[in-house]
Amino acid sequence: MKIERKKVSMQVVDHLKQMIKDKKLKPGDKLPSENQLTEMFGVSRTPVREALSVLEASGLIMSRQGGGSVVQTASIDHFLEETQFEFVDSQDILNLLETRIIVETGGARMAAERRTSEDLKIIKKKLEAVRKAYEHNEIGHQEDIAFHTAITEATHNPILLRTMKNMSDLYEKAVKFSLMKNMGILGKRTKVLNEHERLFNALELGDSAEAEKAMYEHLNNAKKKFEQEIGRLP
Template sequence: MKIERKKVSMQVFDRIKEYIHEEKMKPGDRLPTEKQLSEMFGVSRTPVREALSVLEASGLTVSKQGGGSIVQETSLTNLIEETQFEFVDSKEVLNLLETRIILETEAARLAAERGTADDKSQIKRKLEEIRKAQDDNRVGYKEDIAFHNAIAKASQNPILVHSVENLTTLYEKAIRFSLKKNMGVSEKRAQVLSEHERIYTAIRMGNGDQAKDEMDQHLRNACKKFKHSFDQALNS
Protein backbone atom coordinates (compact mmCIF):
# COMPACT_ATOMS: atom_id res chain seq x y z
CA MET A 1 0.00 0.00 0.00
CA LYS A 2 1.32 3.42 -0.91
CA ILE A 3 2.07 5.65 2.09
CA GLU A 4 0.39 9.03 1.87
CA ARG A 5 2.82 11.91 2.09
CA LYS A 6 0.83 13.55 4.88
CA LYS A 7 1.15 10.41 6.98
CA VAL A 8 4.92 10.52 6.53
CA SER A 9 4.82 14.16 7.63
CA MET A 10 3.00 13.14 10.77
CA GLN A 11 5.65 10.52 11.50
CA VAL A 12 8.36 13.11 10.96
CA PHE A 13 6.57 15.46 13.31
CA ASP A 14 6.51 12.74 15.99
CA ARG A 15 10.23 12.17 15.51
CA ILE A 16 11.00 15.87 15.79
CA LYS A 17 8.91 16.01 18.96
CA GLU A 18 10.90 13.11 20.39
CA TYR A 19 14.14 14.79 19.35
CA ILE A 20 13.20 18.05 21.13
CA HIS A 21 12.41 16.18 24.34
CA GLU A 22 15.36 13.78 24.18
CA GLU A 23 17.83 16.57 23.53
CA LYS A 24 16.17 18.71 26.22
CA MET A 25 16.11 21.62 23.80
CA LYS A 26 15.49 25.08 25.18
CA PRO A 27 14.32 28.36 23.64
CA GLY A 28 17.04 29.61 21.32
CA ASP A 29 18.39 26.16 20.49
CA ARG A 30 18.70 25.37 16.80
CA LEU A 31 17.13 22.30 15.26
CA PRO A 32 19.12 20.38 12.64
CA THR A 33 18.70 21.64 9.11
CA GLU A 34 16.09 20.29 6.75
CA LYS A 35 18.78 18.21 5.01
CA GLN A 36 20.11 16.84 8.30
CA LEU A 37 16.63 15.88 9.52
CA SER A 38 15.96 14.17 6.20
CA GLU A 39 19.10 12.07 6.64
CA MET A 40 18.37 11.38 10.32
CA PHE A 41 14.88 10.04 9.62
CA GLY A 42 15.57 8.42 6.27
CA VAL A 43 12.90 10.35 4.36
CA SER A 44 12.84 12.87 1.57
CA ARG A 45 13.03 16.56 2.34
CA THR A 46 9.39 17.18 1.40
CA PRO A 47 7.74 15.67 4.50
CA VAL A 48 10.45 17.24 6.66
CA ARG A 49 9.68 20.62 5.13
CA GLU A 50 5.96 20.12 5.78
CA ALA A 51 6.54 19.15 9.41
CA LEU A 52 8.80 22.15 10.00
CA SER A 53 6.34 24.54 8.34
CA VAL A 54 3.56 23.48 10.70
CA LEU A 55 5.87 23.83 13.71
CA GLU A 56 6.71 27.37 12.60
CA ALA A 57 3.12 28.31 11.78
CA SER A 58 2.13 27.29 15.30
CA GLY A 59 4.83 29.39 16.93
CA LEU A 60 6.97 26.53 18.22
CA THR A 61 9.94 27.38 16.02
CA VAL A 62 11.15 30.13 13.73
CA SER A 63 13.26 29.67 10.60
CA LYS A 64 16.67 31.28 10.46
CA GLN A 65 18.65 32.38 7.46
CA GLY A 66 21.22 29.77 6.57
CA GLY A 67 19.04 26.81 7.45
CA GLY A 68 17.61 25.24 10.53
CA SER A 69 14.92 26.40 12.92
CA ILE A 70 15.16 28.01 16.32
CA VAL A 71 13.03 26.81 19.21
CA GLN A 72 10.77 29.60 20.42
CA GLU A 73 10.28 30.67 24.03
CA THR A 74 6.89 29.18 24.83
CA SER A 75 5.26 26.10 26.32
CA LEU A 76 6.69 23.30 24.22
CA THR A 77 4.42 20.60 25.59
CA ASN A 78 1.22 22.51 24.89
CA LEU A 79 2.26 23.66 21.47
CA ILE A 80 3.39 20.22 20.41
CA GLU A 81 0.04 18.77 21.45
CA GLU A 82 -1.90 21.45 19.59
CA THR A 83 0.33 21.41 16.52
CA GLN A 84 0.02 17.67 16.08
CA PHE A 85 -3.69 18.13 15.56
CA GLU A 86 -2.96 20.02 12.36
CA PHE A 87 -1.75 16.77 10.83
CA VAL A 88 -5.10 15.06 11.29
CA ASP A 89 -6.85 14.40 8.00
CA SER A 90 -9.64 16.95 7.61
CA LYS A 91 -11.96 14.12 6.58
CA GLU A 92 -11.56 12.59 10.04
CA VAL A 93 -12.61 15.85 11.67
CA LEU A 94 -15.56 16.18 9.32
CA ASN A 95 -16.58 12.61 10.18
CA LEU A 96 -16.45 13.59 13.85
CA LEU A 97 -18.62 16.62 13.18
CA GLU A 98 -21.04 14.54 11.16
CA THR A 99 -21.45 12.29 14.18
CA ARG A 100 -21.98 15.33 16.39
CA ILE A 101 -24.71 16.53 14.03
CA ILE A 102 -26.50 13.17 14.27
CA LEU A 103 -26.32 13.12 18.07
CA GLU A 104 -26.66 16.78 19.00
CA THR A 105 -29.52 17.80 16.76
CA GLU A 106 -31.65 15.16 18.45
CA ALA A 107 -30.24 16.15 21.85
CA ALA A 108 -31.35 19.74 21.22
CA ARG A 109 -34.86 18.60 20.26
CA LEU A 110 -35.17 16.44 23.37
CA ALA A 111 -33.74 19.19 25.58
CA ALA A 112 -36.46 21.54 24.36
CA GLU A 113 -39.19 18.98 24.94
CA ARG A 114 -37.94 17.26 28.10
CA GLY A 115 -35.56 19.70 29.76
CA THR A 116 -36.52 20.94 33.21
CA ALA A 117 -36.40 24.57 34.27
CA ASP A 118 -33.11 23.82 36.03
CA ASP A 119 -31.71 22.20 32.88
CA LYS A 120 -32.57 25.25 30.82
CA SER A 121 -31.12 27.59 33.45
CA GLN A 122 -27.89 25.62 33.28
CA ILE A 123 -27.78 25.95 29.49
CA LYS A 124 -28.34 29.69 29.86
CA ARG A 125 -25.44 29.93 32.34
CA LYS A 126 -23.17 28.14 29.90
CA LEU A 127 -24.26 30.53 27.16
CA GLU A 128 -23.34 33.48 29.39
CA GLU A 129 -19.92 31.94 29.98
CA ILE A 130 -19.37 31.76 26.21
CA ARG A 131 -20.33 35.43 25.94
CA LYS A 132 -17.94 36.37 28.76
CA ALA A 133 -15.09 34.42 27.15
CA GLN A 134 -15.61 36.40 23.94
CA ASP A 135 -15.74 39.69 25.86
CA ASP A 136 -12.43 38.73 27.51
CA ASN A 137 -10.97 37.86 24.09
CA ARG A 138 -10.39 34.25 25.15
CA VAL A 139 -10.73 31.24 22.84
CA GLY A 140 -13.53 29.84 24.99
CA TYR A 141 -13.44 26.26 23.75
CA LYS A 142 -14.16 24.84 27.21
CA GLU A 143 -17.19 27.09 27.58
CA ASP A 144 -18.40 26.04 24.13
CA ILE A 145 -18.11 22.36 24.99
CA ALA A 146 -19.83 22.89 28.35
CA PHE A 147 -22.77 24.51 26.53
CA HIS A 148 -23.18 21.52 24.22
CA ASN A 149 -22.82 19.03 27.06
CA ALA A 150 -25.45 20.87 29.09
CA ILE A 151 -27.86 20.48 26.19
CA ALA A 152 -27.11 16.76 26.00
CA LYS A 153 -27.78 16.38 29.73
CA ALA A 154 -31.09 18.19 29.34
CA SER A 155 -32.20 15.50 26.88
CA GLN A 156 -32.79 13.19 29.85
CA ASN A 157 -31.31 10.33 27.84
CA PRO A 158 -28.27 8.91 29.69
CA ILE A 159 -27.07 6.89 26.69
CA LEU A 160 -27.16 9.99 24.50
CA VAL A 161 -25.33 11.97 27.19
CA HIS A 162 -22.67 9.25 27.43
CA SER A 163 -22.26 9.15 23.65
CA VAL A 164 -21.76 12.92 23.41
CA GLU A 165 -19.33 12.99 26.32
CA ASN A 166 -17.29 10.14 24.81
CA LEU A 167 -16.57 12.38 21.82
CA THR A 168 -15.60 15.35 23.98
CA THR A 169 -11.82 14.76 23.97
CA LEU A 170 -11.61 14.64 20.20
CA TYR A 171 -14.12 17.44 19.82
CA GLU A 172 -12.18 19.61 22.26
CA LYS A 173 -9.05 19.45 20.13
CA ALA A 174 -11.04 20.14 16.97
CA ILE A 175 -12.91 23.11 18.35
CA ARG A 176 -9.83 24.58 20.03
CA PHE A 177 -8.01 24.43 16.70
CA SER A 178 -10.85 26.07 14.78
CA LEU A 179 -11.65 28.75 17.37
CA LYS A 180 -8.01 29.79 17.58
CA LYS A 181 -7.90 30.19 13.81
CA ASN A 182 -11.04 32.34 13.87
CA MET A 183 -10.39 34.14 17.15
CA GLY A 184 -9.34 37.41 15.56
CA VAL A 185 -12.30 37.56 13.19
CA SER A 186 -14.99 39.41 15.11
CA GLU A 187 -17.70 38.62 12.56
CA LYS A 188 -17.15 34.87 12.92
CA ARG A 189 -17.09 35.08 16.71
CA ALA A 190 -20.33 37.07 16.69
CA GLN A 191 -21.90 34.55 14.31
CA VAL A 192 -21.05 31.61 16.60
CA LEU A 193 -22.47 33.43 19.63
CA SER A 194 -25.64 34.25 17.72
CA GLU A 195 -26.04 30.61 16.71
CA HIS A 196 -25.73 29.52 20.34
CA GLU A 197 -28.28 32.13 21.38
CA ARG A 198 -30.79 30.88 18.83
CA ILE A 199 -30.32 27.29 19.99
CA TYR A 200 -30.89 28.30 23.60
CA THR A 201 -33.96 30.40 22.74
CA ALA A 202 -35.59 27.49 20.90
CA ILE A 203 -34.86 25.17 23.84
CA ARG A 204 -36.17 27.71 26.36
CA MET A 205 -39.38 28.08 24.34
CA GLY A 206 -39.82 24.31 24.24
CA ASN A 207 -39.76 24.27 20.44
CA GLY A 208 -38.11 20.93 19.68
CA ASP A 209 -38.19 21.19 15.88
CA GLN A 210 -36.71 24.68 15.93
CA ALA A 211 -34.00 23.66 18.41
CA LYS A 212 -33.06 20.74 16.19
CA ASP A 213 -32.91 22.97 13.10
CA GLU A 214 -30.80 25.62 14.87
CA MET A 215 -28.34 23.01 16.14
CA ASP A 216 -28.13 21.47 12.68
CA GLN A 217 -27.33 24.84 11.11
CA HIS A 218 -24.76 25.64 13.82
CA LEU A 219 -22.85 22.37 13.38
CA ARG A 220 -22.98 22.52 9.59
CA ASN A 221 -21.48 25.99 9.75
CA ALA A 222 -18.82 24.55 12.06
CA CYS A 223 -18.02 21.94 9.41
CA LYS A 224 -17.38 24.68 6.87
CA LYS A 225 -15.14 26.60 9.30
CA PHE A 226 -13.13 23.50 10.20
CA LYS A 227 -12.55 22.63 6.57
CA HIS A 228 -11.45 26.17 5.82
CA SER A 229 -9.10 26.21 8.84
CA PHE A 230 -7.53 22.88 7.89
CA ASP A 231 -7.07 23.93 4.28
CA GLN A 232 -5.33 27.10 5.44
CA ALA A 233 -3.05 25.20 7.84
CA LEU A 234 -2.03 22.57 5.29
CA ASN A 235 -1.44 25.10 2.51
CA SER A 236 0.48 27.62 4.62
Protein backbone atom coordinates (compact mmCIF):
# COMPACT_ATOMS: atom_id res chain seq x y z
CA MET A 1 0.00 0.00 0.00
CA LYS A 2 1.28 3.46 -0.93
CA ILE A 3 1.52 5.81 2.06
CA GLU A 4 0.26 9.27 1.23
CA ARG A 5 2.23 12.17 2.62
CA LYS A 6 0.17 15.21 3.50
CA LYS A 7 1.03 18.56 4.96
CA VAL A 8 0.23 18.75 8.65
CA SER A 9 -2.22 21.60 8.06
CA MET A 10 -4.18 19.54 5.51
CA GLN A 11 -4.32 16.61 7.96
CA VAL A 12 -5.89 18.99 10.48
CA VAL A 13 -8.33 20.10 7.76
CA ASP A 14 -9.29 16.47 7.09
CA HIS A 15 -9.86 15.74 10.80
CA LEU A 16 -12.03 18.81 11.32
CA LYS A 17 -14.06 18.09 8.17
CA GLN A 18 -14.64 14.55 9.38
CA MET A 19 -15.82 15.85 12.75
CA ILE A 20 -18.31 18.09 10.94
CA LYS A 21 -19.51 15.24 8.73
CA ASP A 22 -19.86 12.97 11.78
CA LYS A 23 -21.86 15.74 13.50
CA LYS A 24 -19.38 15.95 16.34
CA LEU A 25 -19.34 19.60 15.34
CA LYS A 26 -22.74 20.88 14.21
CA PRO A 27 -23.80 24.05 12.38
CA GLY A 28 -23.58 26.96 14.80
CA ASP A 29 -21.13 25.18 17.12
CA LYS A 30 -18.03 27.10 18.10
CA LEU A 31 -14.78 25.37 17.20
CA PRO A 32 -12.23 24.69 19.93
CA SER A 33 -9.71 27.51 20.38
CA GLU A 34 -6.36 27.45 18.56
CA ASN A 35 -4.68 26.35 21.80
CA GLN A 36 -7.19 23.53 22.26
CA LEU A 37 -6.73 22.39 18.67
CA THR A 38 -2.94 22.33 19.01
CA GLU A 39 -3.32 20.08 22.07
CA MET A 40 -6.02 17.96 20.42
CA PHE A 41 -3.93 17.19 17.33
CA GLY A 42 -0.45 17.45 18.87
CA VAL A 43 0.74 20.07 16.39
CA SER A 44 2.03 23.64 16.52
CA ARG A 45 -0.18 26.70 16.12
CA THR A 46 0.94 27.47 12.54
CA PRO A 47 -0.67 24.43 10.84
CA VAL A 48 -3.82 24.97 12.94
CA ARG A 49 -4.10 28.54 11.66
CA GLU A 50 -3.48 27.38 8.09
CA ALA A 51 -6.17 24.71 8.45
CA LEU A 52 -8.71 27.21 9.79
CA SER A 53 -7.92 29.56 6.91
CA VAL A 54 -8.54 26.77 4.37
CA LEU A 55 -11.81 25.74 6.03
CA GLU A 56 -13.03 29.34 6.07
CA ALA A 57 -12.15 29.80 2.40
CA SER A 58 -14.09 26.63 1.54
CA GLY A 59 -17.15 27.90 3.42
CA LEU A 60 -17.27 25.29 6.18
CA ILE A 61 -16.52 27.66 9.04
CA MET A 62 -16.80 31.39 9.67
CA SER A 63 -14.67 33.64 11.87
CA ARG A 64 -16.48 35.57 14.57
CA GLN A 65 -15.68 39.02 15.87
CA GLY A 66 -13.89 38.75 19.17
CA GLY A 67 -12.12 35.56 18.15
CA GLY A 68 -13.01 31.97 17.42
CA SER A 69 -14.78 30.29 14.53
CA VAL A 70 -18.17 28.62 14.15
CA VAL A 71 -19.40 25.87 11.85
CA GLN A 72 -21.47 27.27 9.00
CA THR A 73 -25.08 26.24 8.41
CA ALA A 74 -25.18 22.79 6.82
CA SER A 75 -25.04 22.81 3.03
CA ILE A 76 -25.02 19.75 0.78
CA ASP A 77 -22.53 21.56 -1.45
CA HIS A 78 -20.06 21.81 1.41
CA PHE A 79 -20.22 18.10 2.16
CA LEU A 80 -20.09 16.90 -1.44
CA GLU A 81 -16.91 18.83 -2.14
CA GLU A 82 -13.48 18.05 -0.79
CA THR A 83 -13.03 21.74 -1.39
CA GLN A 84 -14.61 23.79 -4.12
CA PHE A 85 -11.26 24.02 -5.90
CA GLU A 86 -11.00 20.34 -6.71
CA PHE A 87 -14.07 20.47 -8.94
CA VAL A 88 -12.92 23.42 -11.01
CA ASP A 89 -12.37 22.30 -14.60
CA SER A 90 -8.60 22.16 -15.09
CA GLN A 91 -8.77 23.23 -18.73
CA ASP A 92 -10.80 26.30 -17.77
CA ILE A 93 -8.12 27.24 -15.25
CA LEU A 94 -5.35 26.81 -17.83
CA ASN A 95 -7.31 28.87 -20.36
CA LEU A 96 -7.77 31.57 -17.74
CA LEU A 97 -4.08 31.61 -16.85
CA GLU A 98 -3.15 31.90 -20.53
CA THR A 99 -5.62 34.77 -20.88
CA ARG A 100 -4.22 36.49 -17.80
CA ILE A 101 -0.68 36.19 -19.20
CA ILE A 102 -1.81 37.84 -22.45
CA VAL A 103 -3.91 40.56 -20.82
CA GLU A 104 -2.03 41.36 -17.62
CA THR A 105 1.50 41.47 -19.03
CA GLY A 106 0.42 44.20 -21.44
CA GLY A 107 -1.58 45.75 -18.63
CA ALA A 108 1.50 45.90 -16.38
CA ARG A 109 3.48 47.68 -19.11
CA MET A 110 0.64 50.15 -19.59
CA ALA A 111 0.25 50.69 -15.84
CA ALA A 112 3.96 51.51 -15.50
CA GLU A 113 3.58 54.13 -18.22
CA ARG A 114 0.27 55.63 -17.05
CA ARG A 115 0.08 55.18 -13.29
CA THR A 116 -0.35 58.30 -11.19
CA SER A 117 1.09 58.91 -7.75
CA GLU A 118 -2.36 58.14 -6.32
CA ASP A 119 -2.49 54.84 -8.26
CA LEU A 120 0.89 53.94 -6.80
CA LYS A 121 -0.32 54.61 -3.25
CA ILE A 122 -3.29 52.29 -3.80
CA ILE A 123 -1.13 49.54 -5.31
CA LYS A 124 1.33 49.83 -2.42
CA LYS A 125 -1.52 49.56 0.08
CA LYS A 126 -2.77 46.40 -1.66
CA LEU A 127 0.77 44.98 -1.62
CA GLU A 128 0.97 45.60 2.13
CA ALA A 129 -2.27 43.63 2.54
CA VAL A 130 -0.74 40.75 0.54
CA ARG A 131 2.32 40.86 2.80
CA LYS A 132 0.15 40.89 5.94
CA ALA A 133 -1.79 37.81 4.76
CA TYR A 134 1.55 36.10 4.13
CA GLU A 135 2.82 36.96 7.62
CA HIS A 136 -0.41 35.68 9.21
CA ASN A 137 -0.33 32.39 7.27
CA GLU A 138 -3.60 33.18 5.50
CA ILE A 139 -4.43 32.09 1.95
CA GLY A 140 -4.64 35.73 0.88
CA HIS A 141 -6.61 35.21 -2.34
CA GLN A 142 -8.72 38.34 -1.89
CA GLU A 143 -5.64 40.43 -1.19
CA ASP A 144 -3.90 38.96 -4.25
CA ILE A 145 -6.87 39.76 -6.49
CA ALA A 146 -7.11 43.31 -5.09
CA PHE A 147 -3.41 43.88 -5.86
CA HIS A 148 -3.78 42.76 -9.48
CA THR A 149 -7.02 44.72 -9.87
CA ALA A 150 -5.29 47.89 -8.65
CA ILE A 151 -2.62 47.43 -11.32
CA THR A 152 -5.30 47.01 -13.99
CA GLU A 153 -7.06 50.14 -12.73
CA ALA A 154 -3.77 52.02 -13.08
CA THR A 155 -3.92 51.46 -16.85
CA HIS A 156 -6.92 53.82 -16.96
CA ASN A 157 -8.38 51.58 -19.64
CA PRO A 158 -12.04 50.82 -18.77
CA ILE A 159 -12.32 48.04 -21.38
CA LEU A 160 -9.33 46.24 -19.90
CA LEU A 161 -10.77 46.55 -16.40
CA ARG A 162 -14.15 45.27 -17.57
CA THR A 163 -12.43 42.31 -19.23
CA MET A 164 -10.84 41.36 -15.90
CA LYS A 165 -14.12 41.73 -14.01
CA ASN A 166 -16.00 39.60 -16.56
CA MET A 167 -13.91 36.57 -15.59
CA SER A 168 -13.97 37.34 -11.86
CA ASP A 169 -15.65 34.10 -10.66
CA LEU A 170 -13.19 31.76 -12.34
CA TYR A 171 -10.39 34.22 -11.57
CA GLU A 172 -11.09 33.97 -7.84
CA LYS A 173 -11.26 30.16 -7.90
CA ALA A 174 -7.96 29.97 -9.79
CA VAL A 175 -6.19 32.31 -7.39
CA LYS A 176 -7.58 30.43 -4.36
CA PHE A 177 -6.46 27.11 -5.82
CA SER A 178 -2.97 28.37 -6.56
CA LEU A 179 -2.39 30.06 -3.22
CA MET A 180 -3.96 27.24 -1.21
CA LYS A 181 -1.42 24.81 -2.66
CA ASN A 182 1.32 27.01 -1.14
CA MET A 183 -0.09 26.83 2.40
CA GLY A 184 2.56 25.51 4.77
CA ILE A 185 5.33 25.76 2.14
CA LEU A 186 7.32 28.81 3.24
CA GLY A 187 9.64 28.85 0.22
CA LYS A 188 6.80 28.99 -2.30
CA ARG A 189 4.87 31.62 -0.36
CA THR A 190 8.00 33.77 -0.05
CA LYS A 191 8.64 33.41 -3.78
CA VAL A 192 5.13 34.62 -4.66
CA LEU A 193 5.48 37.58 -2.29
CA ASN A 194 8.84 38.48 -3.84
CA GLU A 195 7.25 38.38 -7.29
CA HIS A 196 4.61 40.87 -6.17
CA GLU A 197 7.26 43.15 -4.68
CA ARG A 198 9.36 43.00 -7.85
CA LEU A 199 6.29 43.98 -9.85
CA PHE A 200 5.53 46.92 -7.55
CA ASN A 201 9.14 48.15 -7.74
CA ALA A 202 8.96 48.20 -11.54
CA LEU A 203 5.70 50.17 -11.43
CA GLU A 204 7.17 52.60 -8.91
CA LEU A 205 10.16 53.22 -11.19
CA GLY A 206 7.94 53.55 -14.24
CA ASP A 207 9.96 50.77 -15.91
CA SER A 208 7.43 49.39 -18.39
CA ALA A 209 9.70 46.66 -19.79
CA GLU A 210 10.55 45.34 -16.32
CA ALA A 211 6.90 45.52 -15.22
CA GLU A 212 5.85 43.48 -18.25
CA LYS A 213 8.62 40.93 -17.62
CA ALA A 214 7.84 40.67 -13.90
CA MET A 215 4.14 40.11 -14.56
CA TYR A 216 4.85 37.49 -17.24
CA GLU A 217 7.19 35.50 -14.99
CA HIS A 218 4.77 35.76 -12.05
CA LEU A 219 1.78 34.46 -14.01
CA ASN A 220 3.77 31.90 -15.98
CA ASN A 221 5.09 30.46 -12.70
CA ALA A 222 1.47 30.13 -11.52
CA LYS A 223 0.60 28.34 -14.77
CA LYS A 224 3.55 25.94 -14.44
CA LYS A 225 2.61 25.19 -10.84
CA PHE A 226 -0.97 24.39 -11.84
CA GLU A 227 0.22 22.12 -14.67
CA GLN A 228 2.40 20.27 -12.18
CA GLU A 229 -0.57 19.87 -9.82
CA ILE A 230 -2.70 18.24 -12.51
CA GLY A 231 0.13 16.00 -13.64
CA ARG A 232 0.83 17.53 -17.02
CA LEU A 233 4.45 18.13 -16.18
CA PRO A 234 6.94 15.73 -14.57
